[in-house]
Amino acid sequence: MSATAAKKPKIDGEKDGIGNGPDAAAQEAIEKIDEMQNEVDRLNEQASEEILKVEQKYVKLRWPLFQKRSALIEKIPNFWVTTFVNHPQISALLDEDDEDALHYLNKVEVQEFDDIKTGYTINFYFRDNPYFENDLISKEFHLNETGDPSSTSTPIKWKEGKDLTRRETQQNNAKNKRKHEEPESFFSWFNDPGDAGADELGEVIKDDIWPNPLQYYLVPEGELDDEEDEDEED
Amino acid sequence: MSATAAKKPKIDGEKDGIGNGPDAAAQEAIEKIDEMQNEVDRLNEQASEEILKVEQKYVKLRWPLFQKRSALIEKIPNFWVTTFVNHPQISALLDEDDEDALHYLNKVEVQEFDDIKTGYTINFYFRDNPYFENDLISKEFHLNETGDPSSTSTPIKWKEGKDLTRRETQQNNAKNKRKHEEPESFFSWFNDPGDAGADELGEVIKDDIWPNPLQYYLVPEGELDDEEDEDEED
Numbered sequence A, B: 001m002s003a004t005a006a007k008k009p010k011i012d013g014e015k016d017g018i019g020n021g022p023d024a025a026a027q028e029a030i031e032k033i034d035e036m037q038n039e040v041d042r043l044n045e046q047a048s049e050e051i052l053k054v055e056q057k058y059v060k061l062r063w064p065l066f067q068k069r070s071a072l073i074e075k076i077p078n079f080w081v082t083t084f085v086n087h088p089q090i091s092a093l094l095d096e097d098d099e100d101a102l103h104y105l106n107k108v109e110v111q112e113f114d115d116i117k118t119g120y121t122i123n124f125y126f127r128d129n130p131y132f133e134n135d136l137i138s139k140e141f142h143l144n145e146t147g148d149p150s151s152t153s154t155p156i157k158w159k160e161g162k163d164l165t166r167r168e169t170q171q172n173n174a175k176n177k178r179k180h181e182e183p184e185s186f187f188s189w190f191n192d193p194g195d196a197g198a199d200e201l202g203e204v205i206k207d208d209i210w211p212n213p214l215q216y217y218l219v220p221e222g223e224l225d226d227e228e229d230e231d232e233e234d
């Protein structure tokens, strides 16, 4: 059995002195396969570029529909807070104060960069509210100079005593430590450059909510009734 | 706070008797968003179809290169057995007899179905060999009548006493049971309709080996030397 010999193909042009009849032919074939592999790689790159162009085209075609959708959504009271509260992953990040502040959220917008692949921005538009001065809070995910994923956010101008990311956690004693390993507030996300390459909340909004928010807004009546218990502590 | 009320949007046309000024406007907006979502869905389907066409085009463009590559590979002794032995996932499925039989494998071919998405076939072409009569053993993965993934394989015509999938496992006692939970032979894969929707070996060959087998054939010398110990038990 010569499998172990075959495991070490000679490809660096050195002869092994055993005679180079079949070896030379095999060597030549290997070099031709290697050249051919470069052609395959070029085809693969072309295919990726063409697919990207199709995706870009459809991002543009969908955009006017999403613009019209935003205008319609603004006619529906509490559309976004309802959608977020009904979404299992986002709901888990919301406490009551977050939920109250999100009643003032009247528009959400996800904008992919023109080339699609280097990043996206999520815009949150707010009505005048008791929490912060901003009309628009954005979080942008992009590749930085070194090609690594990175994120930047609008600084939130909190009103006096209203910073939801810096609340006194009165229950913050050893007993309750576990509880407080959770993020303090949904709005902490805007402070957190985090692991921007895999920002779970950003991706949920971009890939799950934004393509079809209505499905989360329209949760069948009765499914979420047990949420009401949470108001007891006030 | 009216979040809990907002959680139960009225969408079935029934009025709740609280007055239908904003409710009627919101209801109309919801219906328009729903129609718009259908337009978005149609665009998404069109995008998928266009992307599929690009992929199909490149499958066709790559095919003649892969045909030439197969002809070149046939000039290289033990190309496929070496490639398989060097591949970490496939190597784990091979015992010595499998490896010996695979010395007679002189051509591997992956053919995607014309529509790409409904299936693919892997063809294994063998030289005359002491194990079986077949020149070609194929495994095909496809969607069956009900749309579920399914697989079919060429029955292997084993020569007398050479069926690698039915070897006497002399060591098959309690002590060695653990060892024998491994699949009996690489060739058992052809008997096994398995979980065709996620056939690991099929997908490794189609998506990892077939696009670039040379990278596994050309493992740097010395990396696999410890494999030789396995010959001790003969």
Ligand SMILES: [Ca+2]
Binding pocket: A096, A230, A231, A232, A234
């Ligand atoms: Ca409350």
Ligand SMILES: [Ca+2]
Binding pocket: B096, B230, B231, B232, B234
């Ligand atoms: Ca042996």
Ligand SMILES: [Mg+2]
Binding pocket: A091, A092, A093, A094, A095
């Ligand atoms: Mg909650």
Ligand SMILES: [Mg+2]
Binding pocket: B091, B092, B093, B094, B095
């Ligand atoms: Mg092995």
